Amino acid sequence: MLHAHSAIGMSPHRIVGRVALNNAYRAWYLLSATILLSVTSPVVAEPISAFTVAIVEANGNLVPVATFGGSGWSSPWPLNRRLDEITSEWPNLPEEWLGASESPRNWTLWFENSGPSASGGPSRVEWIPGLSPADTRIVADGLVKSEMGCSKNLALSTDAEDLRSSLISCDYCCPEPKRGVATTGAAPKLVERLEPGADSSRRMASRAGRAFDLLESQAIKREAERQGVVDGQLRFTGQWLDSRRRQAIPLRVQRAYRARGVNFTVSYLEISRPYGHSRKTDPTFCPGYSLLKTWVRTGEGAEFTSINDEFLIVDCDGKTATSDTPVVYWEHGTGLDLLVRRLGWESEFYAVVTASDNAVTERTEVFFRTME
DSSP states (O other): OOOOOOSTTOOHHHHHHHHHHHHHHHHHHHHHHHHHHHHHSOOOBOOOOOEEEEEEETTSOEEEEEEEOSSOEEOOSOOSSOGGGOOOBTTBOOGGGGTTSOOTTEEEEEEEEOSOOOBSSTTOBOOOSOEEEEEEEEEEEEEEEEEETTEEEEEEEESSOOOHHHHOOSSSOSSOOEEEEEESSSOOEEOEEOOTTSHHHHHHHHHTHHHHHHHHHHHHHHHHHHHTOOSSBOTTTOOBOOHHHHHTSOOEEEEEEEEEOSSOEEEEEEEEEEOOOOTTTOTTOOOOEEEEEEEEEEOGGGOEEEEEEEEEEEOTTOTTOOEEEEEEEEEEBTEEEEEEEEEOSSOEEEEEEEEOSSOEEESSSOSOOOOO
16 A cells, blocks of 8 residues: 655654755745746846937038937938028027937937948938947037038038048038037947848848848739739840749848847848849840849847838939938847948938847837928
């Protein structure tokens, strides 16, 4: 007959052993619960006080582009008004121009342009081939109407050095390269630029290939119906309608960026596929390309989730598309806020994009513009 055991009548060393075993089980249980909670409960970043982020131009002028009020973003600086309508004078600026942030006098240049920008032609300059830490205090000392190339904005003059001679490599560049990113507080982190040919870039592009093929097929079908094409190619861009022939052409990573948060990593990719051309029969023919702009979230266990896709059929000159460059970011709550620079052919915009566990949203539309 089997009997239940108890501590009564057991030797002292067996009692001690049972207690030690129970304690070990209890410690293991508490440790397991702690680990489980740490895995399943997202880490919440420290709250951020109100601040304003600004772009510092190559001539040292500073243009505020967005204000974080503690829970959301806004653009109170008068960016979308005609410069001749501005009547305020330094230092008597309207309080609402900077929202809930601190005085517009004291700024910190956190990251700055690390070298001269290479010109892509007489009217196009790529801003910031690389950013480097600065942590430099700069002081605003006046209100100015800054006009650089195609950029016309109300700005603050500062004691920052004029770097136009070293950052501008053409007589008329539109838009002008910028010196860096400054704030009235809340130091940002620098977005990591990935080499397009790096293994991590190619892996992400490969995993996005199925979405690319599907979106491309849908876009070409719509464009063919719009043009009434029956000869197997779309006019002007020369893209083939045969999906299998299209998908045999390798994808190309044009741009890749990554920001690392506590709970997940978010990456931005621009992936393209060129079209065939007919220059043998038409020397003036200019082929275009397909472009996928996508945000990708990776989490625990290398989870891969495409959370925002934009697909375009682009002319060969690229004038119908914009390229995004995530520049810096802040972590708050369980998400990331990224300052994104959006470059068009002769325009430049800035927006704040919020990346959360399963979505990417643009908090407001455009913070900064360069064209009248």
